[in-house]
Amino acid sequence: MLLFLASLGCSDKAENTSPEAPSEEQPTPKPEKPEFVDKNTTMEENIGEEYPDCYYTYFRMQNASQENAIFFISTKMSASGDMIRIAPGEQGTWGQMMEKMLWIDDNDVLVKNLDALGFVQLYFNVPPITEDNYHAITPDVDTCAQYSFFDPMTESQRGTPRDQSAWVLEEFPDRPNAVRWTYRITDKDYKEAVRQTLERWADRDEE
Numbered sequence: 001m002l003l004f005l006a007s008l009g010c011s012d013k014a015e016n017t018s019p020e021a022p023s024e025e026q027p028t029p030k031p032e033k034p035e036f037v038d039k040n041t042t043m044e045e046n047i048g049e050e051y052p053d054c055y056y057t058y059f060r061m062q063n064a065s066q067e068n069a070i071f072f073i074s075t076k077m078s079a080s081g082d083m084i085r086i087a088p089g090e091q092g093t094w095g096q097m098m099e100k101m102l103w104i105d106d107n108d109v110l111v112k113n114l115d116a117l118g119f120v121q122l123y124f125n126v127p128p129i130t131e132d133n134y135h136a137i138t139p140d141v142d143t144c145a146q147y148s149f150f151d152p153m154t155e156s157q158r159g160t161p162r163d164q165s166a167w168v169l170e171e172f173p174d175r176p177n178a179v180r181w182t183y184r185i186t187d188k189d190y191k192e193a194v195r196q197t198l199e200r201w202a203d204r205d206e207e
Contacts, residue, residue, distance in 0.1 A: 145193035
């Protein structure tokens, strides 16, 4: 106790004899810019539209490449999807809503394993569609990497959208009827799309 009091006395004396340092105002930190800008309606924006008796699987693509991209995703239960265009630094979301049916597999209702997917297509640098420049976007014409989930994954497809470990799965304890999968598109995906496209064109020319 004596030592404690003595130390306090020394501390007080030092404080009384030392000039007070002027206080410096700390600059207000600027809000961080999001890593990716949302191109369309996000999962968070859609939560208010979710029905409690339905199941929602969201797929989000983030464009970390230097190329303009379009992605298309279909599941085995939903063959039709949207083609969503995202520039570098943008992200887009496509979602599937399902009702639980006795004859539908649980994983097809709420996708927690990507075996439920049908196809994923990544297109690159497709010119904007206008009245004067219209064409159907297809792998036969445009630079595209496409992946079928009806076929087993090959070793060369590791790290691509065909590889489930390349995606990030989010589950939400407060919303057990919803999940979100996120894939990040990189320049590696663009190079693979070029390779696949040249291979398709070579096969077409041989026919």
